[in-house]
Amino acid sequence: MTRSPVKSIWSDYNESLRKRGDLTVWISDAALGFWSAPPRTTRGGQRRYSDLAIELCLTLGVVFKQPLRQTQGFMRSIARLLGVEIAVPGFSTLSRRSNGLILRPSPRANSQAAIHLTVDSTGLKIFGEGEWLEEKHKNMAKRKSWRKLHLGLDLVSGEIICSNLTTDDVGDATALPDLIDQIDGPVDLFLADGAYDGSSTRDLLVKRFGATLEVAIPPPKNAIFSSNMAEEPTPRDYQIAHIKTNGRLAWQKASGYNRRSRIETHPLIDTAYRLPGNE
Template identity: 40%
Template sequence: MSKAPAQGGRPKTRYRTRSWREYDKGLISCGNLTVWVSPELAWHAAKGTGRRGRPPVFTDAAIQTVLTLKILHHLPLRVAQGMAGSLIRIAGLSWRVPHYSTLSRRQKDLVVTIPSRPRGGPLHLVIDSTGLKVLGEGEWKVRKHGADKRRVWRKVHLVIDADSHEVRAVEMTDHWHGDGEIVPGLLGQMPKAGRIDTISGDGAYDTRGVYEASASRKAAMIVPPRRNGKPWKVMTTGAEARNVSLRAIKRLGRRLWKTWSGYRRRSLAGTAMSRLKRLGERLAARDPARQVAEVQIRCAILNTFNALGMPDTDARA
């Protein structure tokens, strides 16, 4: 297969999926409700926790399962309770169904489990951020008549495994926080025993704090310095690596440096953001703590879909 000429004379790379049959089965499995409910799931909480007060009836896994159905199918809490109850009856299980008020209360302090497949080799991570709307008019109304009400957004920061496309860390802030200052907290969510080879990000991560955080994990930072970036004179941790990238860009050019350094792999973060927004560009929760749980459950959904099947593609010249 050859490259078709594009505008400006640059050829356009074509990609071919080599595992289409397995990937097609994985896409079909994404609609299987039994993926989320299994008889082996720990549904009811253990009695006698030793804590004061009434012990919880349901485990965090049970609450996360029902909230997953809610977020996946864009359901109100009451409808999610009804769907979970019908699914439990179809499965022939004698489990109790969490009340919608219990779901709302537990979501605020829910410890969400984001599944990920174990990796034997070092990780190649890409990092980026995007916005999810909380309040405001729809995009069509704003385009036609302009915005006349308060619009509120939340900023979601993701760390993506470039090889498996899985979400490895997630953080949510308001729009006042910069991308670079969130990186130490994101890397803190990664297991200390796991080896990180490279971390890729755009120019917003060209800060000393980001380079120091990556150097603490012995990872190479692949970040294009800003257009007006100057060499750092104070040789702090990671400053030499940043100055090397700056000299390489001046010598090779920014476009060639992106190919040579592997920076173009960072586009996978944009793909993950697009998949995240397919679950909804608006957050249903209004409380910040519940919004965090909602975003984490979305990430758990994406990782579960990845485990069901991912395309194996290659570029054809």
């Protein structure tokens, strides 16, 4: 009895969905060769693990959303499955080495392709050793420390292309120059929320990426036209006029501003991560 073509198609489709859950792990011989730290040429103790080994373990921990102890166990199981003889960094080593680890930049696939840049920031709470004592002994809670993570996402490639970590008192617009200094390609579109609205931001973008750059930053509800609007309207004046005439939702759709939601739902923004330190 032959199979129905429709059933065959659905069977193949279901199998393709199952294969999405397959886990395949492969570590190249080159990576294994660089697993141990190179000999130290300056005074001090010899490190056991290279930055590459620490970066790989921490990356797996972020991808699978695991604390450091579970990351250590996960990496040990991978080494055992692959049959490779490598020592796995302990969770305390991962915690200590993650502080100040310089990640190797990943070059863009096409450095000349135009970037559609959107930026945002999120707060990161710092957890320390006093947290457990406060909970156990009901001590008076100390003022919590925060950091601010600023990110830039390329909507074309889906890659995070710039980042910066600041104290919580640094505004989004203030952190923008350090972000765009990390971009080495052309930018055609810039999307950001109202925290970046202002002449200083727009002047900086034009100076850095040229007058043809399209900027979509929502002006506040009480925004007014520039003093020279009648003779020489600015792009912001056109945005204000569009919103007054058609409404804010229509402007968001026409300008492509709705695409900015992709950075708000990015795992680094949407998920609260602790800074390197105690679990």
